[in-house]
Amino acid sequence: MPGSTRPGDVLANRYRLIDLLSEARFGRFWRAWDSVLSRPVAIHLIAADDSRAADLREAARCSAQLHDPHLLRVLDTGTVGDWCYVVNEWGEGDSLDILLADEPLSPRRAAWIAGEVAELLANAQRQGLTHGRLVPDNVLIDQRGSVKVIGFAVDAALHGGGAVTPEEEFHDLIGVLYAGLTGRWPRPGLSKVAAAPRRHGSVLRPRQVRAGVPRVLDTMCDAVLNHAHHAGHHRPGTAAQVSVELYDFVGDRQAMAEAEVERNRGNTSPRIPAVNALVWAPPPPQPEPEPDTGDETEVGLPGFDDEILDPEWRTPSPEPPPPPPPSRTHPSDHSSPPSPRTGSRCGCRATTSWCRSRSSSGHGRPIPVRSRWWRSPNRRNRWQGGAGSAARCCSPSLSSSCWRRSMPSTVGVTTHGTTRRPTRRRRRPPTATTHSSK
Numbered sequence: 001m002p003g004s005t006r007p008g009d010v011l012a013n014r015y016r017l018i019d020l021l022s023e024a025r026f027g028r029f030w031r032a033w034d035s036v037l038s039r040p041v042a043i044h045l046i047a048a049d050d051s052r053a054a055d056l057r058e059a060a061r062c063s064a065q066l067h068d069p070h071l072l073r074v075l076d077t078g079t080v081g082d083w084c085y086v087v088n089e090w091g092e093g094d095s096l097d098i099l100l101a102d103e104p105l106s107p108r109r110a111a112w113i114a115g116e117v118a119e120l121l122a123n124a125q126r127q128g129l130t131h132g133r134l135v136p137d138n139v140l141i142d143q144r145g146s147v148k149v150i151g152f153a154v155d156a157a158l159h160g161g162g163a164v165t166p167e168e169e170f171h172d173l174i175g176v177l178y179a180g181l182t183g184r185w186p187r188p189g190l191s192k193v194a195a196a197p198r199r200h201g202s203v204l205r206p207r208q209v210r211a212g213v214p215r216v217l218d219t220m221c222d223a224v225l226n227h228a229h230h231a232g233h234h235r236p237g238t239a240a241q242v243s244v245e246l247y248d249f250v251g252d253r254q255a256m257a258e259a260e261v262e263r264n265r266g267n268t269s270p271r272i273p274a275v276n277a278l279v280w281a282p283p284p285p286q287p288e289p290e291p292d293t294g295d296e297t298e299v300g301l302p303g304f305d306d307e308i309l310d311p312e313w314r315t316p317s318p319e320p321p322p323p324p325p326p327s328r329t330h331p332s333d334h335s336s337p338p339s340p341r342t343g344s345r346c347g348c349r350a351t352t353s354w355c356r357s358r359s360s361s362g363h364g365r366p367i368p369v370r371s372r373w374w375r376s377p378n379r380r381n382r383w384q385g386g387a388g389s390a391a392r393c394c395s396p397s398l399s400s401s402c403w404r405r406s407m408p409s410t411v412g413v414t415t416h417g418t419t420r421r422p423t424r425r426r427r428r429p430p431t432a433t434t435h436s437s438k
Helices: 053-064 107-126 154-158 166-182 215-225 239-250 253-263
Strands: 015-024 027-034 039-047 074-080 083-089 093-095 139-142 147-149 354-356 372-375 381-384 390-392 403-405 413-415 418-420
Touching: 015 039, 039 053, 039 154, 053 074, 053 083, 053 154, 107 139, 107 147, 107 166, 107 215, 107 239, 107 253, 166 215, 166 239, 215 239, 239 253
Parallel strands: none
Antiparallel strands: 015 027, 027 039, 039 083, 074 083, 093 139, 139 147, 372 381, 390 403, 413 418
């Protein structure tokens, strides 16, 4: 194996390697950037002394002769140092084996893909060319709604396969249709798609593998793949005939391509960036840091330079500290004399119906004084609470209950938002008692 290649290496002074996509049988498949034409390309690399190198270059020349919109063309080939390379056109999309990983395709979509591949093979057969390894892995549906065939004649040379006859390739074409309908690969060629089930040496019909396959497509697959058991049945003999019959089943080909574009519109797969040579250029050498020539300090102890730093931060200020602000909280003891205005210890200024006490902020909130009437044993109405009675102070800053007695009022007392005037029950005048004499 020749010297290893890395991302960023330049091949033939033109192609800069970006990403290694696969590696098998001493061959490597790279995504690269053409610095001359500024476009992404795909490159196959094998050792120059490999036995397949000559066949690979010949296959590249044959593939370059075919011009078809369904083909990813060969752009360049050659040998550089220890490597033999083939440059292909780059395509973005999903291959058929990836689409079949979850579930089979719809019959119309499978017929449309197989018809596009059949059109390419019909064009190649007219020039006497064959793909050599037509499997679902080499069928690509790109982001623009087009079907592309990968590795025409080149993939077969890389895998070391022999020559393929047009009849065998015709069977591979029907195998692509069978795989799209059932999600199984019926041909002997190696593929990432699972093999199709067989019975007595014959491949099961598509309708036996998956329900709902149209009869016209089921008959076409069974007549070609199991032709030994259907010698008298009609079957298409060329790729051109298959293309015509499949397009008759599909109908509007342009509508299928537009549906593929809409299906891939929300795809967030990464795109190939516009790469230039500066992206993979080695970073410029960084200058080495200059050695520190300062004074050495002991481990764990900080070093101070008194000549540079201002030493005033260590000198105490001559001004005395300001006095502390006055306490805004109410004293907890009750040694102060009663207020001359209200007669209460806490000094809250209460009216006959409201009490506004002092709090930590110096202002209190009005709290209504609850009051009620009650009847004494001597049948006199008494007024408890409010004016003329003991009321509890509402200051939250006192630790003990502070009681004060306010002066009686001659006006009505507000209780729960209503004004009530105290009334007295009028005593019933005594009735005169008449005594009769006998």
